[in-house]
Amino acid sequence: MADDGVNTKVEAVSKATTETIELRTEDGGVFDVDKPVAMEFLILKSFYEDEGRVFDKTSIRLPNVKQLELSKVIEYCTRALEFGAKSAAAAGDKDAERMVRQEREGFEAEFVDELSNEMLKELILAVNFLDIKEMLDFLIRSVANRIRNRSVAYVRQFFDIENDFTPQEEDQIHQENAWAFEGVDAD
Amino acid sequence: MGDSSNLDLISDLPQSIIESILTRLPIRDAVRTSFLSSKFRYRWAALTHLVFDEDCVPLSNDRALFEDKLINFITRALFLHQGPIHKFQLCTSYLQSCPEIDQWILFLSRKDIKELVLELGESEWIRIPSCLFKCNKLICLELFRCELDPPPTFKGFMCLKTLNLYQVFVASDAIESLISSCPLLENLSLSYSDSLTLNIYAPNLKYLCLEGEFKDICLQNTPLLIAMSVAMYMTEDIAEHMQQSSSCNFIKLLGSVPYLEKLTGRIYFTKYLSIGDDRGRLSVTYSHLKIIELYQVSFEDMKEILVVLHLITNSPNLKELQISGSSNTLAAMEATDLDFWDKECPSPCLFERLKVVKMTEMSGVPHEMEFIKFLLERSPVLEVMSIMPCPSVMDGRLNMLIELVRFRRASARAEILFIQC
Numbered sequence: 001m002a003d004d005g006v007n008t009k010v011e012a013v014s015k016a017t018t019e020t021i022e023l024r025t026e027d028g029g030v031f032d033v034d035k036p037v038a039m040e041f042l043i044l045k046s047f048y049e050d051e052g053r054v055f056d057k058t059s060i061r062l063p064n065v066k067q068l069e070l071s072k073v074i075e076y077c078t079r080a081l082e083f084g085a086k087s088a089a090a091a092g093d094k095d096a097e098r099m100v101r102q103e104r105e106g107f108e109a110e111f112v113d114e115l116s117n118e119m120l121k122e123l124i125l126a127v128n129f130l131d132i133k134e135m136l137d138f139l140i141r142s143v144a145n146r147i148r149n150r151s152v153a154y155v156r157q158f159f160d161i162e163n164d165f166t167p168q169e170e171d172q173i174h175q176e177n178a179w180a181f182e183g184v185d186a187d
Numbered sequence: 188m189g190d191s192s193n194l195d196l197i198s199d200l201p202q203s204i205i206e207s208i209l210t211r212l213p214i215r216d217a218v219r220t221s222f223l224s225s226k227f228r229y230r231w232a233a234l235t236h237l238v239f240d241e242d243c244v245p246l247s248n249d250r251a252l253f254e255d256k257l258i259n260f261i262t263r264a265l266f267l268h269q270g271p272i273h274k275f276q277l278c279t280s281y282l283q284s285c286p287e288i289d290q291w292i293l294f295l296s297r298k299d300i301k302e303l304v305l306e307l308g309e310s311e312w313i314r315i316p317s318c319l320f321k322c323n324k325l326i327c328l329e330l331f332r333c334e335l336d337p338p339p340t341f342k343g344f345m346c347l348k349t350l351n352l353y354q355v356f357v358a359s360d361a362i363e364s365l366i367s368s369c370p371l372l373e374n375l376s377l378s379y380s381d382s383l384t385l386n387i388y389a390p391n392l393k394y395l396c397l398e399g400e401f402k403d404i405c406l407q408n409t410p411l412l413i414a415m416s417v418a419m420y421m422t423e424d425i426a427e428h429m430q431q432s433s434s435c436n437f438i439k440l441l442g443s444v445p446y447l448e449k450l451t452g453r454i455y456f457t458k459y460l461s462i463g464d465d466r467g468r469l470s471v472t473y474s475h476l477k478i479i480e481l482y483q484v485s486f487e488d489m490k491e492i493l494v495v496l497h498l499i500t501n502s503p504n505l506k507e508l509q510i511s512g513s514s515n516t517l518a519a520m521e522a523t524d525l526d527f528w529d530k531e532c533p534s535p536c537l538f539e540r541l542k543v544v545k546m547t548e549m550s551g552v553p554h555e556m557e558f559i560k561f562l563l564e565r566s567p568v569l570e571v572m573s574i575m576p577c578p579s580v581m582d583g584r585l586n587m588l589i590e591l592v593r594f595r596r597a598s599a600r601a602e603i604l605f606i607q608c
Contacts, residue, residue: 092507124204137207140208140211143208144211147208148213152222155220155223161223162224173221181219
């Protein structure tokens, strides 16, 4: 299997008996995704359920998603489903439940550590488009963790926000919100 | 390379995502986003979830100054806020009763508040102002350490589903009528509001948690109850007083909960249940009861173990049983009437679904061992019987093991785990 090129075909979760669906990203990536994972994307789920279509191996184009993001999404959703199954199996056994929880936390910490700020933002947009509630929640938490206790300048730079205030307006806001800025250092 | 135009990736995200991000930030950080850009200036002010604690303002050694700053912070935040507030939470031990709290609650009552959590410092409990009772959209109310006195005109919270009161000073009839006037109530937790006499009328109640010293509890109308957890503290004279009355506590508490799935009892729970006249057998079957956990069960009190027996023989679908003992070994070692178990429970009675039994704090006294023997003989699908001796019992362990090994097992799959500690 070739790595990191255009038209990379990625096999997600090798189970020969599972149905798969082919997803094409806007930059030419092609992914074979297992049905259970694909059904986590509510945008796909409603496509199949609303239209009453049979789940055959048609190819679906995802116009707003690039291949790097999709591969990350597939990775997360696949593991999330696995953890869900492990959790269910461990139900009632407090030690086993704790172990699954810790394993999941470890995976999530590693997953998000590897993401640059840019990647995190792109993933949020992709996941929002694909409508994957659990992963969106996870990403939102991660963003909040990254900007918590940071200076305004840092947060602006993080989100690429342009400061469109005039100096007078900035003064005004400062007056208005001085009570929230006490004791804050830069970055 | 991508285009060099400044792709502002956040300002155009749906409001719901931005709100989710801002909600997960400490409120101080959320307010500071007003500085980011003109689009962001008042975004924080539309947040519907506001959570305050002592981290909102920088620490200070001057206690009074710190309190003032915190009060100022909250007041300003509320004043600048726009739109509805669905959740307001204030948890800090640094604030005591102060007049501003009344104003905040008045303000919230005008903002469609749905969830209110108030936990303040211990030294001076606040008196909840009557405007709280005008918050008619409340779905969840959690109060810690305060005085509650609903006005006589109060008709109830029509939307309230969850009520948690922790160390709340309230009169028995006030809390009774509060509960009964919340028709949608599903979760109720009452902790350490001492000396209450309670008649609980809650037709939609599913989860009940009671902790503390109650004079009397009666579940008058809780037909949908799924799980109950009771930690019953009792003083000697309350127990005395109860013995005098002829009502049966078992029936009052467990007489009409046919859908109960999980029962947890602590401290003096089984003793409480054993008090009162139990003329004739109870005819309630707990067909949904799957998990029973009873702590501090005194195996030398015949009435208490009769309660245990009664519970398990009336729960045909019981899957998991956990019993923690608390036997005064001296008295318990002289136990008589050891064929009690077989006498009270004639042959055909089997625990056909019982899979897991955990016995903890076992002292090895005769009735405990007889009970374990009884369970092993009558549980054909048992998978695990785990026994944890009391840490203070060292000498008796070998004898316990010797007895255990002899017991017949109805289930060929049953594992007996003796857990050393």
